Amino acid sequence: MSDPVISYVERDYxxxxxxxxxxxxxRFEKDWKEVIDxxxxxxxxxxxxxxxxxxxxxxxxxxxNCYLESATLPEAVIAIAxxxxxxxxxxxxxxxxxxxxxxxxxxxxxxxxLGEKITxxxxxxxxxxSDYVIPAGKAVWPDxxxxxxxxxxxxxxxxxxxxxxGSAHQSFQLSQAIVLQDSVSISILDKEWEETESLVVIExxxxxxxxxxxxxxxxxxxxxxxxxxxIEIDDEDVVVVIISGETWLLVPDFTGAPKEFRATKNQDGxxxxxxxxxxxxxxxxxxxxxxxxxxxxxxxxxYTVTYSADGTAIVKFGxxxxxxxxxxxxxxxxxxxxxxxxxxxxxxxx
Numbered sequence: 416m417s418d419p420v421i422s423y424v425e426r427d428y429x430x431x432x433x434x435x436x437x438x439x440x441x442r443f444e445k446d447w448k449e450v451i452d453x454x455x456x457x458x459x460x461x462x463x464x465x466x467x468x469x470x471x472x473x474x475x476x477x478x479x480n481c482y483l484e485s486a487t488l489p490e491a492v493i494a495i496a497x498x499x500x501x502x503x504x505x506x507x508x509x510x511x512x513x514x515x516x517x518x519x520x521x522x523x524x525x526x527x528x529l530g531e532k533i534t535x536x537x538x539x540x541x542x543x544x545s546d547y548v549i550p551a552g553k554a555v556w557p558d559x560x561x562x563x564x565x566x567x568x569x570x571x572x573x574x575x576x577x578x579x580x581g582s583a584h585q586s587f588q589l590s591q592a593i594v595l596q597d598s599v600s601i602s603i604l605d606k607e608w609e610e611t612e613s614l615v616v617i618e619x620x621x622x623x624x625x626x627x628x629x630x631x632x633x634x635x636x637x638x639x640x641x642x643x644x645x646i647e648i649d650d651e652d653v654v655v656v657i658i659s660g661e662t663w664l665l666v667p668d669f670t671g672a673p674k675e676f677r678a679t680k681n682q683d684g685x686x687x688x689x690x691x692x693x694x695x696x697x698x699x700x701x702x703x704x705x706x707x708x709x710x711x712x713x714x715x716x717x718y719t720v721t722y723s724a725d726g727t728a729i730v731k732f733g734x735x736x737x738x739x740x741x742x743x744x745x746x747x748x749x750x751x752x753x754x755x756x757x758x759x760x761x762x763x764x765x
Contacts, residue, residue: 428473432464437598463724469476489724497721500610505596505722508752509569509759510544516555527565530572539759540566543751569759572596579603581743583734591753594728597722598752601730603745604685608716614731625672625707629658631701635690635703640737643713650726652680655708656688671695684713714739 425434439460449456478490483499496503513533517525534540544566549556557563577587581703589599601608623641645653648667656663656676663674673696677689688707691697695743699705717738721730731750732741741747 426468426475426615428464428468431467431471432460435460435464446570447570458624493722493724503722506593506726506754508595508754509761510566511541511569511761512564513541513567514555515549515559515565516548517553517664519696520554521549521553522551532571533567535761539569539761540571541569542572542590544568549661568762570754572750575749575751576611577747577749579741579743579745579747581740583740584731585741586729586731587747587749589730589751590726591727591747592720593726593753595752595754596722599730600729600749600750601647601717602748603720603741606716607671608718610720611717612719614717614719614733622708622710624709627705627707629690629701631693631698633692633698634699637688639686639688639707639708639709641711642686643710643711643712644678644680644686646678646686648681653710654688657706659703669697671697674698 425431426474447456447461449455479485480488480593481495483492483495486492486495493503502534520580525548527543527545529543529547531543532540533542547565557565567628573591575589578764579585594650597610597655599610601610604611623639623644628639629635639746646665647653648665651665654665656665658674661674663676664672667677669675669677669691669743671691674689675697680686680687686709688705690699693762714735717733719738721729721731723729728751734740
């Protein structure tokens with residue numbers, strides 16, 4: 416009895432079925448009597464051939480989609496690219512300059528607020544990209560007297576709420592797809608959280624920088640954007656305040672000397688920079704530039720947003736070491752924008 420020839424590349428249903436029949440005829444030359452396609456023996460052969468072909472197909476798909484060069488599934492390309500640190504670009508909203516015609520012209524200026532909606536006949540929604548003011552008495556705006564452009568962006572702002580259970584690595588999936596990238600904002604207990612690309616890096620060893628502008632008044636106070644700032648009175652390098660090119664001195668209490676500031680922190684980890692009286696030189700002058708450099712010592716209010724192939728967004732929080740955990744029972748308020756993609760391409764003159 417000769418050994419059958421095994422092919423490792425012919426793995427489709429028909430090839431497997433033919434190879435299986437050849438192997439049976441060699442192994443059971445005298446016993447194999449099945450010649451009718453509807454017989455039980457042939458049914459078993461067909462079932463085995465189909466199962467092997469299906470398994471080979473999925474093995475091949477899995478192997479192909481492990482490499483960027485051969486990947487065929489969008490989900491695989493997204494996953495591989497994410498491992499390489501690439502963040503894919505998502506849907507971009509269409510935008511259009513609009514001309515508005517108040518009818519009748521108003522005696523007072525008309526204010527168009529950021530996010531103000533205009534709905535077209537086909538229920539396509541556009542929102543104002545900024546605040547705009549139509550001057551009083553204008554029958555059309557913008558007109559020939561101005562270079563202002565009133566831009567409206569296709570899409571709609573939505574709001575959703577979730578409830579934190581206080582666990583690490585919480586995630587919440589937004590209900591609407593085609594979420595516009597960088598449009599997600601989150602507020603928890605009236606505090607704005609910050610989106611970051613990754614929570615993997617352990618926080619606490621970084622530095623922050625904020626810039627403010629003095630107003631020349633007494634008792635000015637400014638809140639730093641990052642939490643858990645290191646404050647050490649004897650170390651001049653942990654919190655550095657530079658005003659108009661000059662470094663001011665960190666003190667525990669004001670002494671009446673010029674160019675002094677204090678730093679305090681509340682129970683939530685927020686840090687405040689305080690200045691004293693203007694007449695003793697311990698208050699920044701009006702419109703003076705205040706640069707604050709500082710070191711952080713613990714986690715921040717941060718989250719990440721990942722996107723599926725259809726543009727659905729998933730918001731993820733940290734574990735208390737890399738990114739703070741939303742408090743148990745706290746309401747997670749999420750605002751984001753969705754877009755119809757190419758649906759927002761409006762024909763000229765519409």
